[in-house]
Amino acid sequence: MQNIQDTIVAFATPPGTGAIAVLRLSGKKAWQTAATYFKAVSGKNLLEQESHTIHLGHIVRDGQTLDQVLISLFKGPRSYTGEDVVEINCHGSQYIQQEILQLFITAGLRLASPGEFTLRAFLNGKMALDQAEAVADLIASDSEASHRIAMEQMRGGFSADIKQLREQLLNFASLIELELDFSGEDVEFADREQLLGLLDALTQRIKGLLDSFAMGNAIKAGIPVAIVGAPNVGKSTLLNALLQEERAIVSNIPGTTRDTIEDELIIGGIRFRFIDTAGIRETADSIERIGIEKTQASIEKAQLVLYMLEAADLSKERYNDIQKDFANRPLVVLANKMETLSTEALEKIRTEAPEAFFISAKTQQGIEELKSGLLEKMKLGELQSEDNLLTNSRHFEALQKTLGAIDEVKTAVHEELPGDLLAIDLRQALHHLGEITGSVTTDDLLGNIFSNFCIGK
Ligand SMILES: Nc1nc2c(c(=O)[nH]1)N(C=O)[C@@H](CNc1ccc(C(=O)N[C@@H](CCC(=O)O)C(=O)O)cc1)CN2
Ligand SMILES: Nc1nc2c(ncn2[C@@H]2O[C@H](COP(=O)(O)OP(=O)(O)OP(=O)(O)O)[C@@H](O)[C@H]2O)c(=O)[nH]1
Numbered sequence: 001m002q003n004i005q006d007t008i009v010a011f012a013t014p015p016g017t018g019a020i021a022v023l024r025l026s027g028k029k030a031w032q033t034a035a036t037y038f039k040a041v042s043g044k045n046l047l048e049q050e051s052h053t054i055h056l057g058h059i060v061r062d063g064q065t066l067d068q069v070l071i072s073l074f075k076g077p078r079s080y081t082g083e084d085v086v087e088i089n090c091h092g093s094q095y096i097q098q099e100i101l102q103l104f105i106t107a108g109l110r111l112a113s114p115g116e117f118t119l120r121a122f123l124n125g126k127m128a129l130d131q132a133e134a135v136a137d138l139i140a141s142d143s144e145a146s147h148r149i150a151m152e153q154m155r156g157g158f159s160a161d162i163k164q165l166r167e168q169l170l171n172f173a174s175l176i177e178l179e180l181d182f183s184g185e186d187v188e189f190a191d192r193e194q195l196l197g198l199l200d201a202l203t204q205r206i207k208g209l210l211d212s213f214a215m216g217n218a219i220k221a222g223i224p225v226a227i228v229g230a231p232n233v234g235k236s237t238l239l240n241a242l243l244q245e246e247r248a249i250v251s252n253i254p255g256t257t258r259d260t261i262e263d264e265l266i267i268g269g270i271r272f273r274f275i276d277t278a279g280i281r282e283t284a285d286s287i288e289r290i291g292i293e294k295t296q297a298s299i300e301k302a303q304l305v306l307y308m309l310e311a312a313d314l315s316k317e318r319y320n321d322i323q324k325d326f327a328n329r330p331l332v333v334l335a336n337k338m339e340t341l342s343t344e345a346l347e348k349i350r351t352e353a354p355e356a357f358f359i360s361a362k363t364q365q366g367i368e369e370l371k372s373g374l375l376e377k378m379k380l381g382e383l384q385s386e387d388n389l390l391t392n393s394r395h396f397e398a399l400q401k402t403l404g405a406i407d408e409v410k411t412a413v414h415e416e417l418p419g420d421l422l423a424i425d426l427r428q429a430l431h432h433l434g435e436i437t438g439s440v441t442t443d444d445l446l447g448n449i450f451s452n453f454c455i456g457k
């Protein structure tokens, strides 16, 4: 890791031309360096100004005015990074940006590495590690749901939960370690029944979080929905109708779609990733067969399967067979080409398979109802609750390891193993919980996390 004592500088705004660009300086020399090149309109010295104030003036190099700017001042520890911070709001010309940045590099500041401002905020205790990660998620968020999850995590709801779990365990670990100091005297400060109760509560809570990962992760990446069924039933037509564009080739020749075709659509603030697949049938065509294998793989990966058939082919038996074929998977049966049936025929089939969605991909009847149905099917109503969703695979792994260690502790208690063995497993569980919020870190771990940020964050 680079020297934390350096004063760093980077644009917080994206590269390119804009109305205004924001250059951020953080570290001991931030105020001094900015003051050297800034001439305030008021004539006052920057160094004598209060924290959290803003000043109009000019950046002057060798007696030449580079730009008119606004400068904001933050005195550490009351700043984003916890260090002295200066922000220079200059005009967003690429030339001005380059010249001002160069000016400060020449003055001895170092270009910030990716995520270094936020890394410093973490190291200075401004936020927990998972909150820092949430900052990156927030910047990447582009749907209501991914935004909501990131925002919640940034506020610290998740860290608070984890820290609370950890503190409870820590209390017990301390008591057990105290027993070790009295070894040979057969004392028991830590009530084993109470410990087991706590471990059960922890297990429940952690399992709940682990279970939420599938949904949390899907919301970040988009919920994969596979559109499957026999050839020619209208799968590609549906994809096009959902996306409102001619994304996939449609024809009346069965076996038109060979490769899977994916595209995203945000419905009700949730991102869905629709996967149009090759129609499933017996075939002698070797390329079509590869496509059908891909269809199987898409079904495996999907969070939701949309099974399509022609409405005329639907019956109670057929519906039950489809249900059986996709047992244990979230499934929606789509009866397409409904407009080809008479009202009476349609009503009859509807009563036989009331759970199916009747649509016409061609005339776009029933598409809006299908969209609402998808939201409901994924139980996204529950998302509104205050529960924290797990979205980060690093947190997922750490929680899995915590659970493993907790199981070891439980076994040790049941087998009445000596306190020192219990203590080792407890410490292990504490270690893994601590990795999530950053109470326990290594340079490698931090390097990994922050190198994925953009420069200037
Ligand atoms: N111009 C600008 N906009 C920005 C940021 C920034 O750093 N600069 N942010 C970030 O990148 C976000 C805002 N986050 C911030 C978080 C804390 C502090 C801060 O100064 N905190 C102090 C003082 C709080 C107070 O007393 O008002 C503190 O925590 O002690 C500033 C920005 C989004 N917008
Ligand atoms: N009448 C009617 N025809 C439809 C409807 N949806 C699709 N079709 C027609 O059915 C034929 C097949 O449509 P596709 O969307 O290519 O079918 P597919 O399921 O993707 O077929 P494969 O890619 O071969 O598996 C085309 O001629 C479509 O115009 C519908 O709702 N009503």
Ligand SMILES: [Mg+2]
Pocket: 235, 236, 237, 248, 249, 250, 256, 257, 276, 277, 279
């Ligand atoms: Mg197709």
